[in-house]
Amino acid sequence: MPEFQEKCHVHAIEQVAPDVFQLSVHAPRISAAATPGQFVMVRVGEGFDPLLRRPFSIHQQFADGSLSLLFKKIGRGTTRLSRLNNGDVIDIIGPLGRGFDLSCQEPVGLVGGGMGIAPLAFLAKRLAAGEREVAKDYVLLGARDRHELAPLAAVFTALGYQVRTATDDGSMGHHGFIPDLLADIFSEIQLVYCCGPHPMMKNVVNTCAQADVLCQVSLETHMACGLGACLGCTVAGRDGNYVHVCRQGPVFYAGEVGWAE
Amino acid sequence: MGRVDMCEDIDLQVRIGSLRLRNPVMTASGTFGYGREFAHLVHLQRLGGIVVKGISLRPRPGNPPPRVCETACGMLNAIGLENVGVEGFIAKKMVFLQTVNTPVVVNILGDSVEEYYEIAHRLDGVDGVGALEVNISCPNVKKGGVAFGTVPEMAARVTAAVRRATRLPVIIKLSPNVTDIVLMAKAVEEAGADAVSLINTLIGMAIDSRTRKPRLANIIGGLSGPAIKPVALRMVWQVASAVSIPVIGIGGITTAEDAVEFLLAGATAVEVGTANFYDPAAPEQIIQGLKTYLYEQNEQSVRNIIGSLQTG
Numbered sequence: 001m002p003e004f005q006e007k008c009h010v011h012a013i014e015q016v017a018p019d020v021f022q023l024s025v026h027a028p029r030i031s032a033a034a035t036p037g038q039f040v041m042v043r044v045g046e047g048f049d050p051l052l053r054r055p056f057s058i059h060q061q062f063a064d065g066s067l068s069l070l071f072k073k074i075g076r077g078t079t080r081l082s083r084l085n086n087g088d089v090i091d092i093i094g095p096l097g098r099g100f101d102l103s104c105q106e107p108v109g110l111v112g113g114g115m116g117i118a119p120l121a122f123l124a125k126r127l128a129a130g131e132r133e134v135a136k137d138y139v140l141l142g143a144r145d146r147h148e149l150a151p152l153a154a155v156f157t158a159l160g161y162q163v164r165t166a167t168d169d170g171s172m173g174h175h176g177f178i179p180d181l182l183a184d185i186f187s188e189i190q191l192v193y194c195c196g197p198h199p200m201m202k203n204v205v206n207t208c209a210q211a212d213v214l215c216q217v218s219l220e221t222h223m224a225c226g227l228g229a230c231l232g233c234t235v236a237g238r239d240g241n242y243v244h245v246c247r248q249g250p251v252f253y254a255g256e257v258g259w260a261e
Numbered sequence: 262m263g264r265v266d267m268c269e270d271i272d273l274q275v276r277i278g279s280l281r282l283r284n285p286v287m288t289a290s291g292t293f294g295y296g297r298e299f300a301h302l303v304h305l306q307r308l309g310g311i312v313v314k315g316i317s318l319r320p321r322p323g324n325p326p327p328r329v330c331e332t333a334c335g336m337l338n339a340i341g342l343e344n345v346g347v348e349g350f351i352a353k354k355m356v357f358l359q360t361v362n363t364p365v366v367v368n369i370l371g372d373s374v375e376e377y378y379e380i381a382h383r384l385d386g387v388d389g390v391g392a393l394e395v396n397i398s399c400p401n402v403k404k405g406g407v408a409f410g411t412v413p414e415m416a417a418r419v420t421a422a423v424r425r426a427t428r429l430p431v432i433i434k435l436s437p438n439v440t441d442i443v444l445m446a447k448a449v450e451e452a453g454a455d456a457v458s459l460i461n462t463l464i465g466m467a468i469d470s471r472t473r474k475p476r477l478a479n480i481i482g483g484l485s486g487p488a489i490k491p492v493a494l495r496m497v498w499q500v501a502s503a504v505s506i507p508v509i510g511i512g513g514i515t516t517a518e519d520a521v522e523f524l525l526a527g528a529t530a531v532e533v534g535t536a537n538f539y540d541p542a543a544p545e546q547i548i549q550g551l552k553t554y555l556y557e558q559n560e561q562s563v564r565n566i567i568g569s570l571q572t573g
Contacts, residue, residue: 003301048334048487052539224329225538229294231340232329
């Protein structure tokens with residue numbers, strides 16, 4: 001799998017919701033090689049503080065050689081990124097890791113929470129570009145409130161998916177959590193693609209396991225390199241072993257990782 | 262002739278014992294995997310050397326997560342020496358490295374003097390291995406877990422054992438977590454080391470005040486990155502002034518200027534570590550920058566600047 005380090009011009013930086021930003025960059029080689037679920041490592045500045053690159057899954061990929069990342073401003077790295085301007089140059093390495101397994105031809109469910117919705121947009125677009133009837137697929141999206149969720153949900157609706165939503169405050173869709181909505185669609189799907197906060201993913205994985213529906217999850221951890229060198233991005237595997245999110249993931253079948261604790 | 266062409270005539274070759282390097286820029290152990298991880302991003306054949314992830318006699322799973330955390334101009338790690346073990350390394354990792362025309366230095370580690378001996382012996386004669394770098398920062402299990410690298414006699418015993426086990430050049434990687442690193446360097450020189458490399462990480466700690474928990478599952482870990490460069494530079498200068506074997510400088514090196522500082526302080530070569538994580542292009546940029554520096558300084562060979570620090 002090819003990987004590239006590119007100096008990328010910022011095409012656009014757009015605030016899509018309070019504290020949520022969509023960053024579009026020109027990264028022709030990374031964009032052309034990327035598959036849904038893969039991630040990039042972004043250097044947030046030239047200096048040494050913050051020192052390490054930040055991992056982001058690819059939110060959207062475009063034929064003109066650009067790609068976009070979706071992030072919430074929470075720490076020093078994302079605050080720096082939120083201050084970028086059009087024309088600024090940032091250093092990006094990618095595409096990295098193992099993305100979603102797209103071999104399932106039967107109807108599927110795309111289940112995302114918060115910033116975990118980011119990689120599902122790329123996935124949804126890639127699935128819609130194939131032979132499948134996306135009207136038979138389901139997209140379940142959850143977020144804090146309507147402001148955060150509405151602009152993200154619109155991406156999936158535009159592609160022709162049936163979108164169901166849930167918000168923590170009830171301002172859009174179901175008042176509660178995404179896993180509550182899963183039971184309704186299990187009879188119609190063969191596989192779930194899931195990305196979101198760890199407690200939500202754990203809940204989705206358990207719900208899927210009970211219904212005997214396969215589930216792929218995209219995991220997020222701290223990592224220093226994203227290349228399989230630092231060995232910092234460890235999570236528990238199934239048999240008491242460790243797996244590395246950067247190279248063996250970030251997408252795993254639920255059964256490949258441990259869900260204890 | 263253009264300046265770039267002039268730079269191409271500059272001699273960057275150095276020797277570490279019998280190991281010849283085309284240039285003095287290597288990648289540090291634990292920051293470059295087994296080389297292949299960077300094959301898409303780095304011209305491996307342009308590097309001075311590749312020091313691979315530390316290898317133990319048997320595979321080790323490493324520590325529970327979280328294993329890394331960012332600190333001011335640096336990072337902490339407590340990976341726990343996860344590695345494939347010497348047989349796995351030879352069977353799975355060395356095969357690729359044999360196809361790369363760059364010296365491979367195998368970093369080795371153990372729980373006992375016997376283990377160091379055994380692994381060094383196993384690697385002796387393996388095709389493509391150019392030298393051994395011995396991590397002596399590991400705890401000596403038989404001596405209550407005191408790190409080999411903190412007691413001169415223990416460091417000397419490991420050195421002598423590895424020396425007996427192999428014909429390869431033996432580089433001892435020194436720990437900075439000691440009162441007097443010069444004592445350690447002299448002890449391993451006396452015991453037969455061909456070179457020393459320094460520094461390994463400084464032991465540190467970080468706390469999440471909100472959760473009141475350590476940021477690493479292991480509680481403490483090794484600090485690396487630009488934050489430690491002044492400490493490393495000081496130790497390299499002290500050691501290079503006191504021993505006659507080559508010194509390899511390690512610690513926060515990111516730019517050619519950083520590398521030059523270590524060479525001036527007395528290092529014959531350098532290892533680029535944490536920089537590989539945030540900028541895989543760093544080692545190659547350092548090699549190019551070294552040539553530019555030497556050209557600007559009107560020096561024909563990198564060897565001319567080693568230890569040329571003006572202190573008077």
